[in-house]
Structures are given as C-alpha cells and as structure tokens.
Amino acid sequence: MKKILIFFLFFAVLGSGCAQHNAESIYDKDEDRAGTDINRENDGVRRGNGNQDNGMTMTDQNPNLLNTDNQNRHSFSMDVQKAKDVISDAGYEPGSIWINGGEMNVTARLQGLVTRKDREDAQKILQNRLSKALPRYDVKVNIE
Template identity: 30%
Template sequence: MKKFFFIVVLMMLLPACAGNQNVAHPYDREDSNGTKLMTNREGNGIYNRELDDDRTNTNQNPNFIDLSESRPNYGTDENKLSEALIGEEGLTMGPVVRNGQDIRVTVYTSDDLSKKELRDREEELHNKMVRALPRYHIKINLEKR
C-alpha cells in the first residue's frame, strides 16, 4: 500500500517540474558567458531603453530611486537658480554650495553699489531664488567683481 501511494504521489509531482518548455521569455536569452542576460527581443539591453514606459520602472514608488533619464538632479536646481538671474544686467552666477537643505550662492556684480544698495539687491535676488526653489534655505552673497 505504501509503494502504491508513493508511486501515485510521484506521478502527480513529476509532470509539474517539467513546465512549458515551448514558451520563450524575452529575458531568457543569454550567451555562454551570460553577457546578453537581461536583453529584450531587439537585442538592446535593459539599460539602453527608455525607462519611462518600461515595466521595471520604479517611479511608481517614491521610496525608490528615479531611474529615468529625465530625473531631476542638482544640476536642475542650479539651472533654476541661474534662471532667476535672467534679465538682471551686470550679474553673473558664481559658485553654488549645497549642504542638505541649505544653499549658498555667490553672485558677482559689475556695478559699483553702496552697502545699502548691495543689501537691497541681495534681498531682491533672495526673493527671486526662493520663488524658483522654495524647498531650500538660500543665502545670497553678492560681491563686486
């Protein structure tokens, strides 16, 4: 009786191990060294595709790192700060130092201004840059070049 029960169980479990061998998964192809692992049918790898429409895109969860090529970065923040200077004659952007949520921006002016005019100009630039990047604490340092 035990042999019969063992044979029946074995006959039920063995076909489950075979699976469907005729269905090819798009990521199953690889060469002998495994260098083509994770390629799609066109042959270009997962890292060469646009990830905005990809099913492996992690942008649905804010806790994961954004992998798309159009993700915002610190360079985007610097561009927003320099856009705040557009239309301001005689001002050029200097070094930008970022430390957590604090940003220190040095702006150079070619105008000869008094101390009061410098403070007023710094306050005006500070308001523009805070409107451009409200999530940072911005400190402006206006210097004569």
Template identity: 35%
Template sequence: MKKLSVCLLMLAFMAGCANNQATESEYDHESRDGVSFINNDLDRTEDNDTLDRTFSGDQNPNFINFDGKRLDNQDDINQARKVVAAHEGLRPGAVWINGEDMWVTAYRKGDMTHQEKLEAQAQLHKDLIRALPTYHIEVKIQEDRT
C-alpha cells in the same frame, strides 16, 4: 566523579545539537522541498513598506532613468541663474549644489555700500526661495570689477 562530569557534559552537548524535527518545520515553512514559496498577493500586510511602494525613482540618483530625460541638477542651476538675471543690474555667477544646499553667486557693476549689498542679498535670497523651495540657499553678491 570525573567520568560522571565528563559524561554529563557530553550529554549536554549532544542534547544541544540534536535535530528536532517537530520545531524545524515551524521555522522554514516557506520552503517546500527546496523551492521557495511565492505569493503574488499584493494586499499582504507584511511587505507593505517595501522600497517599491515607498520610494519614487526620482529620490535616488542611482536608479535607472526610463523616461529619457537627464536627472541632474542642471535644471535647478539654470532656474537659479534665470532668477538672478531677472534682477536689475545683477549678473549670475557660480551656482553650486551639494545635496540640499545651494550656493549662488551674483555680480553687480559698480560699488556698493554694505547696506546695499545686504538688501540686494536679502531680496535675491527671497526670490530664489520662491523659485527653488527645496534647497537651503546661500546668496553672495560681489562687485563686478571686470
């Protein structure tokens, strides 16, 4: 009985490891004699969602820039500072960008009441959203004590 069960077990292992030539060609039909099949047909449907077709070069800062212009946040920071400087009595301070978030600090000479501070922050926030709609902007106005 032991010999029969060992023999059946060995037969099962050998059947599982068998190399079936009929089904092997079904799975590697894109390789002919070790050379991969190359197709330049751009209208094929299986590769329509590749990275080349769905992303532009500006979406990932790690892509190489070929147009010679720097891809950084400095243009957006300068635009935010221009918006702050356009407000009467405000001086631009620190502008921080982290992903989709932008923090803008502005300084105003003199003392402000809490209500004046809230109104100035709301107006500046509204103008910054108009100028830079791609960011979630947080505005902080502080009294300039220098």
C-alpha cells in the same frame, strides 16, 4: 568522577546539537498556525513578496547616489541651472552655487563699484526671487 563528568558533558553537547534540527520556524512554512496559506490571497492567486521596490530605482530611494540610468528625473544640477537663470534674469552675474541638504548657497556678482545699500538691495531682491523659484531650499545669498 572525571569519567562521569565527561560522560554527562558529552551527552549534553550531543543532545543540544540534535535539538536544533527539530525546531520549526514560521519562515520555513507556507501556512500559518490556523492552516491558512500565507502566500495566497482570497482569489487563490499566489502573491509572495514579489517586487518590493515598487518600481523605484536606487537614485529615487537615496538622493546621495548618482543618477546613472539617464532618465529625466529631478537632479541638483537642474536646481543650480534654475538659480543661475533667476540671477541672470535679475541682471546680475551668477557666481558659485552649491547645495548642502536643504540649504542653497548662492554667490552673485555686481558690475562696477556699488554702495553698501545697493548691495543689500540686490541681496534682498535675489533672496526673494530665488526663494520663490526654488521653495524647497533655504536660500542664502552672498553678493560680491
């Protein structure tokens, strides 16, 4: 009985191993089931997959990667500099500016002693100007 069981097990393993090599995959073929060449268009030119990134670099595809190709592309440092320019043009001293996703947190400093009303007015003015200058961010202004 033991020998018969081992005999059937041996042929089952042998048969299953050979069957995998006969399986056809559509990825191994250049034609579909109807016989049409899938790598050629109607004009007869071979297309293939080609360059699938359409000329985009990794920094275009993922904004978290650093721009290392030294091309003039949009970067967060340009937005920070623009925010500093807007704060300076409004007559205030720029402090720390940092970007977290779609949110920009800005700190501005006022000269001398100021009242609470002056501080709130300065915050509203900077909030409006920065929102107009950098509409892609939700700007939060802190006045020191």
